[in-house]
Amino acid sequence: MGKLPSPAESFRAGRRAVRVTVAAAAAFYPAAHLLDQPVVALYALFTPIAFGVLSPLPGGGRHRAGTVVRAAPAAAALVCLGTALAGAAWSAAAGMFLVGFALLLSAACAPRLAGVVPGLQLCYILACFPPYAPGSLPDRLAGVALGTASLALCELLLFPQPLHRPYHGRIADALDVAARAAGLLARVDAVSPGTAGRLVAVGQDLRFSRQPSGTRPTGAGPRDRALAQAASATRRLLEQLAALARLPSCPADTTSLTLLHGIAAACAATAAELRGERPAAGPELIEEMTAQFLVERARPPERNAGPVHALLRRRSILLTVAVSAVTARTAAALAAGTRRSAPGPVREQAWYAGLPAPRLWLMRIRGNLTPRSVVLQNAVRTALGLALARLVAGTLDLSHGFWVLLSVLTLARTTAGATWSAVRSAAVGTLAGAVAAGALLIGAGDATVVYACLLVPTMLVAFSVGPVGGPAWAQGLFTLMLSTAFAQIAPVTWRLEEARLVDVLTGSAVGLLCGLLAWPTGARSEMRRSAGELFRAAAPLVRATARAVTGRTAASRPAGSAGPFRSALHRLRIAEAAYAQYRTESAPDAVDGGPDWLAALDYGSRVLVGAYWLPPSGGAPDLPPALLRWVDAATEDVASASLTAAGSPEGRVLVDVAPLPAGAVSGTAPDVLSVLVDVEVWLHALAADLAAATGVRETASAERT
Numbered sequence: 001m002g003k004l005p006s007p008a009e010s011f012r013a014g015r016r017a018v019r020v021t022v023a024a025a026a027a028f029y030p031a032a033h034l035l036d037q038p039v040v041a042l043y044a045l046f047t048p049i050a051f052g053v054l055s056p057l058p059g060g061g062r063h064r065a066g067t068v069v070r071a072a073p074a075a076a077a078l079v080c081l082g083t084a085l086a087g088a089a090w091s092a093a094a095g096m097f098l099v100g101f102a103l104l105l106s107a108a109c110a111p112r113l114a115g116v117v118p119g120l121q122l123c124y125i126l127a128c129f130p131p132y133a134p135g136s137l138p139d140r141l142a143g144v145a146l147g148t149a150s151l152a153l154c155e156l157l158l159f160p161q162p163l164h165r166p167y168h169g170r171i172a173d174a175l176d177v178a179a180r181a182a183g184l185l186a187r188v189d190a191v192s193p194g195t196a197g198r199l200v201a202v203g204q205d206l207r208f209s210r211q212p213s214g215t216r217p218t219g220a221g222p223r224d225r226a227l228a229q230a231a232s233a234t235r236r237l238l239e240q241l242a243a244l245a246r247l248p249s250c251p252a253d254t255t256s257l258t259l260l261h262g263i264a265a266a267c268a269a270t271a272a273e274l275r276g277e278r279p280a281a282g283p284e285l286i287e288e289m290t291a292q293f294l295v296e297r298a299r300p301p302e303r304n305a306g307p308v309h310a311l312l313r314r315r316s317i318l319l320t321v322a323v324s325a326v327t328a329r330t331a332a333a334l335a336a337g338t339r340r341s342a343p344g345p346v347r348e349q350a351w352y353a354g355l356p357a358p359r360l361w362l363m364r365i366r367g368n369l370t371p372r373s374v375v376l377q378n379a380v381r382t383a384l385g386l387a388l389a390r391l392v393a394g395t396l397d398l399s400h401g402f403w404v405l406l407s408v409l410t411l412a413r414t415t416a417g418a419t420w421s422a423v424r425s426a427a428v429g430t431l432a433g434a435v436a437a438g439a440l441l442i443g444a445g446d447a448t449v450v451y452a453c454l455l456v457p458t459m460l461v462a463f464s465v466g467p468v469g470g471p472a473w474a475q476g477l478f479t480l481m482l483s484t485a486f487a488q489i490a491p492v493t494w495r496l497e498e499a500r501l502v503d504v505l506t507g508s509a510v511g512l513l514c515g516l517l518a519w520p521t522g523a524r525s526e527m528r529r530s531a532g533e534l535f536r537a538a539a540p541l542v543r544a545t546a547r548a549v550t551g552r553t554a555a556s557r558p559a560g561s562a563g564p565f566r567s568a569l570h571r572l573r574i575a576e577a578a579y580a581q582y583r584t585e586s587a588p589d590a591v592d593g594g595p596d597w598l599a600a601l602d603y604g605s606r607v608l609v610g611a612y613w614l615p616p617s618g619g620a621p622d623l624p625p626a627l628l629r630w631v632d633a634a635t636e637d638v639a640s641a642s643l644t645a646a647g648s649p650e651g652r653v654l655v656d657v658a659p660l661p662a663g664a665v666s667g668t669a670p671d672v673l674s675v676l677v678d679v680e681v682w683l684h685a686l687a688a689d690l691a692a693a694t695g696v697r698e699t700a701s702a703e704r705t
Contacts, residue, residue, distance in 0.1 A: 009468050015159040017464035020052035022158055023151040025456050028485070031146065033452070038489040039136050043143025045485055046126055047075070048151040050119035053463055054410070057115050058214015061160025065152040071116045072148040075123040076141050082127025083137050089394025092128040093387045096405070099124050100383035108368055108375045108577075109220040109361040115213075118409060121386070125405045128390065164212045168227055168335065170205070172271040174234050175328065177202045179267035181241045182321070186260035190249035196242035203238035206231045207598070220364035221357045226335035229350065230274075230328050232605065237267075237324035244317050253311065255296040256318050262289040266325045270332045286329060290322045298671035309660070312670075312677040319678065323613050349612055367573060372530065374523050374578050378414060385412055385514035389507055398506065400499050407507025408514075411471060416512070416520035422471045423508040429472030430504045433479030437500075441483060441492060451487040458484050475504065523582040530575040531600040531693070536646035537571040538607045539639040540564040542686070545607075546635035548615040549679055550623055565611055572604040595695050603642075603689035610682045616675060623672065626661060631679060634658055638686050645694050653694040655687045 027044035031037045051057065051071060057064045078099060085095040100121060107114035127140060155161070181199055184191055208216045217227035266286040297315050327349060333339035340354050352360055368375040389408045393401030411426050413419040444450040462481045466474035479500055486492055541564040579597050623631070634657050641655035660680055668676070 010464075012161075013468045014464045015161075016052065016467075017460055017462075019154040019158050020048050020151070020463050021456060021459040023048040023052065023147070023154040024459060026154075027143075027146045027150040028455075029452070031143065032488050037139060037142075039139040040143040040146065041489060043079070043126065043140050044146040044150070045143075046122065047119075047144050047147025048154075050075075050122040051116060051148070052151055053467065054122055055116045055119035056213065056467075057155075058112075058164070058212065059161070060163030061155050063163070064161060065155040067112060067116060068148055068152045068155065071120065072144065074116075074120055075144050075148065078120055078124040079127045079140050079144055080137065082124040083134055083140065086128045086130060087132040089391055092394060093391040095128060096124065096390045097383045097387035100386045101379050104379035104382055105365060105368065105375065109364050111214065111216060111218050111224075121409060122406070125386075125390075125402050125409070129393070129402045164215050167211060167215045167217055167231070168274045170211070171227070171231050171234055171332070172274040174202050174206055174238065175267045175271035175274070178234065178237050178241060178325075179264045179271065181238075181245070182260050182264035182267060185241070185244060186257050186264065191245045196245040199238045199242040199245065203235040203242075206235050220361045222352050222355065222360060223335050223337075225352045225360070226331045226350070230270075230331035230335060233324045233328035233331060236605075236609075237321055237328060240317060240321045240324060244314070244321065247314055247317070248310070253314070255293060256315055259289055259293045259318060259322055262286055263322055263325045266329050270325075270329045273336055273338070274332050276336070286322065286326055290319070290326065293319065293322065297674050300670055308666075308673070309677070312674055313681060315674070316677045316681045320681070323609070349609075367570070368577070370574070372526065372533075373574060374414075374526050377526070381414075381514055382408075382412060385511050388514065389510045392506060392510060393503070396506075398499070398503055400503055403500055403503035404507040404510070407504045408511040410474070411508055412511040412515065414523060416515040419512050419515035423512050425470055425472040426475040426508060427505060429474065429476035430479055430501055432472075433476035434498070434501045436476075437480045437483035438498075440480070441487065444487075446491065448488055451484045455481070455484045455488070479504075523578050527575070527578045527582045527597055528595075530571065530578045531595070531597060532646045532648075534568070534571040534575045534600060534604045535642045535690075537564070537568040538604055539642040539646070541568045541607055541611055542639045542642065543635055545611045545614055546631055546679065548611075549675060550628060550631055565608070568604060568608060568611075572601065572608065575601055575604065596692050599689050600693035603686060603693055606682075606686055606689060610686075614678060614682060623676075624668075626663075627668070627672075627676060630658065630661055631676070634680070634683050638683050638690070641687070641690055645690060651694060652691075654691050657683045657687050 024045050027048065028041050031044050032041035051068050057067050059067070081095060081099070082092070085091045103113075103117045103120055107117050123144065177199065181195065184195070204210070208218065217224035217231070219225075263286065293315075297312070297319075330339070330350060334350060334353050367373075370376065385408045386405055389404045390401075392398075393404040398404060407426070411419065411422045413422055440454075458477070458481045462474075462477035466477050482500070483492070544564045575597075579601060582597065637655050637657055641653050645651070645653045657680070660676060
């Protein structure tokens with residue numbers, strides 16, 4: 001038995017059902033009964049269904065209404081294209097493939113477009129089936145216009161969906177928490193044991209998987225990229241503050257306290273800027289304070305500062321906090337539109353700053369034109385399924401053949417197992433609905449008034465129960481609802497239900513076939529593969545960064561060794577896309593000790609951040625041979641473990657990074673020792689991420705900086 005929907009889900013589905021039912025009825029009844037325009041009525045009925053039920057639009061009522069209005073021209077264009085190509089099965093199928101592929105691939109650039117893709121596909125599906133009647137195009141377009149206008153008005157006026165808290169507001173709240181935590185750490189020597197846990201929890205709440213659909217900044221445009229970067233930097237900042245809070249108490253350190261106050265002020269200012277509460281200011285102040293901190297920590301420590309290594313480790317973690325604060329500050333300014341370029345090392349992180357949106361969209365699309373991209377896999381799988389279904393329906397001359405494509409559109413899943421489960425349920429539901437509708441058609445006969453009276457309650461039940469009840473309920477109730485609608489447009493018999501059942505089973509078979517032949521395991525195997533490629537690409541960058549820190553090569557950032565950096569960045573983006581789809585697929589809960597794919601993404605991100613910031617801008621220190629050997633050995637341990645994880649991402653990998661040699665603490669200059677401690681902290685954090693990513697849970701409490 002499937003999981004029962006929560007009361008909140010049922011309530012939301014009920015309100016949506018009322019809006020769509022009123023919109024569809026207000027458009028359908030006048031066209032069918034007052035104007036006697038069956039074509040207008042058909043399109044006026046299906047347009048609210050397409051954008052109100054099939055496309056779960058995100059946002060509040062005003063936002064949803066705007067989305068429907070903006071989608072109307074695209075829907076009209078697809079109706080025109082489908083009408084023009086409906087003359088032959090091969091042309092309609094070719095158009096179906098191109099439309100499906102283009103829409104799904106473009107959805108990777110704009111999350112708002114992703115919400116209306118199923119509705120737009122349905123508009124083409126309706127128009128690309130016989131009869132081939134170009135003369136009916138004005139009636140079809142009139143129906144689309146009537147349906148979109150009716151739905152937009154209902155979204156605005158009838159139980160409008162409450163507006164979700166925008167994502168930039170969530171980032172601002174998290175930055176306020178970070179500001180208070182930094183201020184607390186600057187005032188007291190030790191904090192309560194629960195402080196670190198609360199900071200980590202706030203950071204976890206910024207995960208995209210915990211955000212309502214439509215509020216996640218996943219688009220290819222500069223604002224979405226900036227918000228995503230600000231969120232990532234804020235999560236990292238909170239985790240680093242938590243690591244700082246876990247350290248044992250130590251005597252007050254004037255240099256660190258000054259920077260902590262600056263970080264608190266920068267976080268508060270960034271939060272205010274994201275909310276639009278005060279004029280924007282750039283990250284220059286916190287950058288200057290960070291630069292001064294680097295100068296101060298290169299000097300001999302104060303007499304009462306405590307053990308040198310503990311002090312430098314604390315300062316190194318604090319430096320990572322400041323780096324994250326700078327990144328968040330810059331990204332927030334880019335998202336707010338008050339800055340068009342990024343200064344200093346952040347320029348390389350915010351490479352998208354100043355680039356036009358069309359170029360960023362083209363880069364996103366080009367980056368997904370690889371067989372290993374789940375975006376491309378979904379686009380090809382769905383487009384092939386729809387095109388094949390259209391070809392089969394046209395070749396076999398199935399009556400009401402658009403139901404074949406509608407079945408593919410609604411039942412296809414990203415894994416063969418999930419598709420089979422949906423198909424089984426849909427077959428049972430369609431059979432039950434066909435029996436009930438057949439009995440209704442036999443009993444009511446040609447009494448149109450009966451169908452007219454039953455359409456509204458049938459739609460209300462179908463649109464409220466179907467989306468939350470599963471494929472069986474959805475297909476069964478939808479079959480009954482369609483029967484009451486078509487009986488008002490043209491004379492029908494119980495044979496209509498026979499045709500519906502045959503078409504649904506045909507579409508289910510086509511969808512299942514595509515699911516079996518085209519990437520049948522969905523994102524799970526692709527997540528495993530892309531994580532392995534990310535680990536493999538990160539290993540050379542870890543080595544290159546260590547060599548740059550010790551002055552044996554140029555900086556590992558794009559200005560120097562572009563190859564390892566660009567390769568790791570590309571693999572991280574592919575892994576992020578795979579993870580985004582993986583989170584949408586139903587799968588059994590991971591057993592204890594299983595891989596943590598989000599930790600794998602954190603590992604890749606931390607490698608890139610180290611490549612940005614670790615190489616000293618003022619030149620590498622002159623290290624004695626013993627310390628060079630330690631850097632090489634510790635780096636090789638992590639790089640080798642990364643390659644081991646690449647060979648088996650789900651096999652446990654535990655790497656024990658050797659600590660700094662004991663003699664280095666007392667016999668090394670403070671500026672040189674500070675750089676070495678930075679490397680040590682970075683490598684230990686990478687080891688913790690790598691272990692967690694491969695399922696070693698006992699490292700979950702390790703310090704992550």
